[in-house]
Amino acid sequence: MIVTFNCLQIDLTGSIVKVFLTLKVENAASASDASQVLVAFMPTEVQHLAIVKATRAEGKRKKKAYTPLSVQESDLPTTPNGARLYSVQLSTPLKPGETTTLQVFYVLTHSLDPFPAEISQSESQLVYYRDSAVLLSPYNVLEQVTYIKMPSNRIESFTRVDPTTRAGTELKYGTYNNQMPNTYLPILVHFENNRPFAIVEELVRKVEISHWGNVQITEHYKMKHGGARHKGAFSRSIQLNASWLLTQNFLARLEYQSRPSISGTSSFKNLLARLPPRVHSVYYRDEIGNISSSHLRTDSHKSELEIEPRYPLFGGWHCTFTIGYGLSLQDFLFEADDGRRYINLTFGCPLLDTVVDDLTVKVVLPEGSKNPQPVVPFLAEQHLETSYSYLDVVGRTTVVLKKKNVVGEHNVPFQVHYEFNPIFMLAEPLMLIFAVFLFFVACIAYLHMDLSIGKAS
Structure with missing residues (x-):
């Protein structure tokens, strides 16, 4: 050759x-x-x-x-x-x-x-x-x-x-x-090179499938700026007098806001997530609580979520946050020729221009699902575990996929095939009906009981 x-x-x-x-x-x-x-x-x-x-x-x-x-x-x-x-x-x-x-x-x-x-x-x-x-x-x-x-x-x-x-x-x-x-x-x-070096050290995506018509996705991020470490008054690692440090940090933040093109050119203060179309119930929060600095743009073809952490990220700085949203099940659940069902999802990370060091995707199937079989277009570690949610009896089969060193080119469709008997959809409603029935029986029994203390004859 x-x-x-x-x-x-x-x-x-x-x-x-x-x-x-x-x-x-x-x-x-x-x-x-x-x-x-x-x-x-x-x-x-x-x-x-x-x-x-x-x-x-x-x-x-x-x-x-x-x-x-x-x-x-x-x-x-x-x-x-x-x-x-x-x-x-x-x-x-x-x-x-x-x-x-x-x-x-x-x-x-x-x-x-x-x-x-x-x-x-x-x-x-x-x-x-x-x-x-x-x-x-x-x-x-x-x-x-x-x-x-x-x-x-x-x-x-x-x-x-x-x-x-x-x-x-x-x-x-x-x-x-x-x-x-x-x-x-x-x-x-x-x-x-002043481009943002956005590195997701760990991302856990949890996809919960409900045959009642909804897919709930929750993503937990641990992110850092992987560029040159920041030094100076804006750094967290500096050990100085508290009042002086607060003054210097205030001045640094003022400089960053007033001169963003000169001060902190290698930092980044927003991220763009490309989500599936027709998302609903979108939220974005960190450990403190909900963050309102986000903008959602949706149409029939795509959805874009622009988020801003609580503070701009400089080299070596970290942040953690959670993104969650819901999807319509009918857009992602299909039936194969052999009668089995399969869910068609997207692998990878929705954040643009990021590297994910360690990605874990958990697909939580409805309770009663059997014989799950993931189909991923590249090598990924696979195993099964059991998850529990409200009113579950035997737990839900969960397909866990893990992959390291994930980039935007990994954002491709993958499928999870499984067997499901629709009779299991009646399990939770029957449990609620039975619980309500027991409650009324207990109330009737309580009303007909005589708990008074009478004189002995």
């Missing part, structure tokens, strides 16, 4: 690194049919690799179509430099002498290192990014070019591997010709 052309486009405009890779590969004339193409990642990249997608270009010009391909970690031994190999499975084998074009997209989290690690309220945030000027590949690469896109013109420094050119916010490495397999040319880019 030979890579005749490779174009690597690295997007550093946000807090998450997004890489678009175009590969034009050719199967050697003397080789057998090829059913896979290998893509290599350094061990440091594998630790931060959130998702890998691949498509194959078929057809020409206006008739060109992109076919999704399966990508999985290869069981082949690692390369001499310790790289891990991922296999892109071709939909149709590549015959000897044939060429094809692949589009590979992958996301890296926690790959931008703040430097300096601490900044004051008036300073901009600078970060480091480390990579290779050429694609790390197990194949010969005949021609290659790499583009790196930054969010601003302020680039403090960058490694030069000739030919290297800069045009505004973009760096170009290459074109490089005839690169040997496993070639690695390390580069380091130091640039300004």
Whole structure:
């Protein structure tokens, strides 16, 4: 296999690194049919690799179509430099002498290192990014070019591997010709990035399904600003005289409100959550109570909830909050051909431009549900547990899905299939009727009882 052309486009405009890779590969004339193409990642990249997608270009010009391909970690031994190999499975084998074009997209989290690690309220945030000027590949690469896109013109420094050119916010490495397999040319880019580094350390989504017509979703967030740590009077960690600290904090807040474009440029004070359409009973609160600083915009296609924490988040600061809302069951519950029911939901986090370090999704099925079977389009830890709510007798079967390093590309539909007998819907009403009946029986018995103390004859 030979890579005749490779174009690597690295997007550093946000807090998450997004890489678009175009590969034009050719199967050697003397080789057998090829059913896979290998893509290599350094061990440091594998630790931060959130998702890998691949498509194959078929057809020409206006008739060109992109076919999704399966990508999985290869069981082949690692390369001499310790790289891990991922296999892109071709939909149709590549015959000897044939060429094809692949589009590979992958996301890296926690790959931008703040430097300096601490900044004051008036300073901009600078970060480091480390990579290779050429694609790390197990194949010969005949021609290659790499583009790196930054969010601003302020680039403090960058490694030069000739030919290297800069045009505004973009760096170009290459074109490089005839690169040997496993070639690695390390580069380091130091640039300004004031985008919000919103990191959800833990998110627990609880989806409660009621066959009486409602789906209730509750999301508990533990969030932090993952950028350069804040130093100065606005910091919580400073240990000074209380009255002086209150004065300085008041002045810092006044400066932040009056000069938001200059003071605290790397902080963020609002978040946008994209919710399903036709939501109802939406609320947003933290440990203290309900927070009124939120705005909900809904239409027939989507719902957007803009929320503001009680205070702006600077580097290293944390906050916890809860979002809850209801949905109509008829929009998400369906019946399969085999007679089983299934709920169609969205995985991932509704907050835009965030990384979730640890995500737990709990789908609480109605009491009496049997044989649940989740269908998730990627690897996720799965297990079952039992939840209890009001008037439950045997408890509700709960499907628990866990995944680490979750990004926006994980916001895709997933299903939970299960069996349910409608007779169980009568359990709670019958219990209420029976409880009311016992109450009236007790009242009648009490009225007919003679509890007075009379004289002994």
